Amino acid sequence: MTGPRRIGQSVPEVAGKVLGKRGLAFGALITDWPSIVGHQLSLRTAPDKLSFPRGKREEATLHIRAMGAIALELQHLEPQIIERINSFFGYRAVAKIKLIHAALPSAPSPVxxxxxxxxxxxxxxxxxxxxxxxxxxxxxxxxxxxxxxxxxxxxxx
Structure with a gap:
């Protein structure tokens, strides 16, 4: 036992185990999705998967869940969304977006x-x-x- 550690030192280790193959980039994308795409868009969309080309950690394809008419709006906003995501990460993490026409994960019901x-x-x-x-x-x-x-x-x- 080496003694107490700061929580910030343990987060990547724990998050890496939880997120598995998806990695820390996907975890950051999920937690900060509303600040990246805006509150209104985040209510109607959700990042589903981040697929990097084999052997690379940049120029990934981001799979986004969306239903109905919002998919058309996302197609028009694709360049801006990619720019915001890459600004968030500080490098060219995402090169393209693939839309998945599927229901969003349900929000927890209020207690x-x-x-x-x-x-x-x-x-x-x-x-x-x-x-x-x-x-x-x-x-x-x-x-x-x-x-x-x-x-x-x-x-x-």
């Missing part, structure tokens, strides 16, 4: 926090489970009742 129960709701749950003799079962039913009551109400369809 919905349960609402606090009113005193009447708490009393109702306690009253509904009062006749259950087994304490463990009663406690489980009360927790279940609270979780059901705390859910946000769904709109009528």
């Amino acid at each position: 919905v926090r349960p609402r606090a129960l009113t005193m009447d709701e708490e009393t109702g749950i306690t009253a509904a489970t009062a006749t259950v003799e087994d304490e463990e079962l009663r406690a489980t039913l009360e927790r279940f009742g609270r979780s059901l009551m705390a859910r946000p109400k769904r709109a009528a369809r």
Whole structure:
């Protein structure tokens, strides 16, 4: 053991293992995609793969996922996007873009926090489970009742 290391020293090693063949360049491209192409474009596109020619670490083909009409817009913006990517890396990392007509990876859904129960709701749950003799079962039913009551109400369809 050599002692404590700075996190920055460990990131390339760990990221290299996680990204595997895709490499650190692809990882940087993913994390900084919104700043490279702009917020609006980043919402409708996603880098999918960065393919370098055999034995080279420059002039790669960037595969971008896009759906529908945004693909046409990307074709028109291709020179500017390549220029922005290469400016980001500081060398001619990307030579061309290949569009993939596919759905974007889904964004994580927002976490919905349960609402606090009113005193009447708490009393109702306690009253509904009062006749259950087994304490463990009663406690489980009360927790279940609270979780059901705390859910946000769904709109009528």
